[in-house]
Amino acid sequence: MLDNSLEALDRAHLVHPVVALRAHERRGVTVLESGKGCYLSDNQGNELLDGFAGLWCVNAGYGHKSVVAAAAEQMERLPYATGYFHYGSEPAIRLAAELAELAPRDLDHVFFTLGGSDAVDSVIRLVRYYWNAKGEPNKKHFIALEAGYHGSSSNGSGLTALPMFHDKFDVPMPWQHHIPSPNPYRHPAGPDGNAVIAASVQALRDKVAEVGPDKVAAFIMEPIQGSGGVIVPPDGFAKAMETTCRELGILFIVDEVITAFGRTGPMFACEHEGLNPDFMTIAKGLTSGYAPMGAVLMAKHIYDVIADAASDGVPLGHGLTYSGHPVSAAVGLEVLKLYRGGMIENSIKVGAYFEERLRFFRDHPLVGDIRSKGLLAAIELVSDKKTKAKFPSEKKLASKLSEAGYRNKLIFRAFPDGTLGFAPPICITETEIDLLIDRVDATLKVISEA
Ligand SMILES: Cc1ncc(COP(=O)(O)O)c(C=O)c1O
8 A cells, every 4th residue: 555644755855954864764753743932733632832043044033923924925816026126126126125225234235046055055156256357366265154054056055054055066166265263161261261262263264365366356254153063153253353354355145044033132133233234145044934935135345346247238137037036135125023022022032041940950960062142042061071072973863962952842853963052032931941942951950961
């Protein structure tokens, strides 16, 4: 008899992102069915607290009827409008204008993408175009941080610096370089934040000198390195990198795909240090995951160079069929209303409470490091607190952690090295944070006793 169960069909046909494919076939899929607020339900009747907001994207939480209504209304009126050939739609125009108003001061032009990877990829293309237009065609090299994640496009994956995105994919390419991650827990200059910053500034200078000062186009960084294990750099790190980029004559790109839209408290993480990047990438919280959308925000001085380079009427050869999709844009406008209508304040308040509650785990025998900025946090487990030794990979700690978490009705990100990552919806309450902490505690007990 044919097995037409979801599990069998999934095993036979669906290729999942970032899983060990054979291991997934053996394990089978977990089918999620519905969501409400900070909770998800699966098709086995389990209700789980979502401590990871989907994939750090459902910032507003699940089940907002106003967002569903905005999408349905836009779908009925005009489900698609191209942005090509001078066409446009009201939601895309209004969303671009709102983002320009909210974003750091010079960022006033917006190119919409479908997510974060194509936002980063678009930046790479636009940076190349910019330097060529400026008459500096040698400026082609990019520098990024080790442990950084900038998506998995064929170009962006080489700026990403996580081994599984490189292995057998033939990246990084010769124009893609990395300097050490500013991780105070593991940096040779750490844990002193000022020493980590000084070493990072020096590393950027050294890399530019090595590549050739006239050859480096840009430096890209996440304000907090999400997929690398929620690495929170010391305060002042990002500003120091921005200042160094200005001194070295290279563009400064901030990848806020995870950190934007209240994830760390304010609307953008750039606000913590008053950053004013040349480019910023966003996605995820832009639509709270209700529809696919990302964006590149660019500073006016960048836009002007790019626009003037084609002043003879030749179109700029960069486009996506779904750039500025009206349904996604309508969703974006509606979630912005939710963020501005109290969720940012909630994130600042409850984020501080979350950070305080995480300290509960400081003396736990397995906990090496606790890192957090608002509602973005990690607990790094180690086998020896003194030497900071990680658990050997044969222990399969990540799958044990996520299984134990699931049994305790909690979803979080279990990183391969045994770090637990948290990014709950920013509408979470203090009572739900208490529940999350209790469930982490129960999960760590399972691991300690194993
Ligand atoms: C900082 C950062 N940049 C880019 C991306 C890629 O975004 P997407 O998965 O939407 O392509 C991600 C995804 O997690 C990210 O965290």
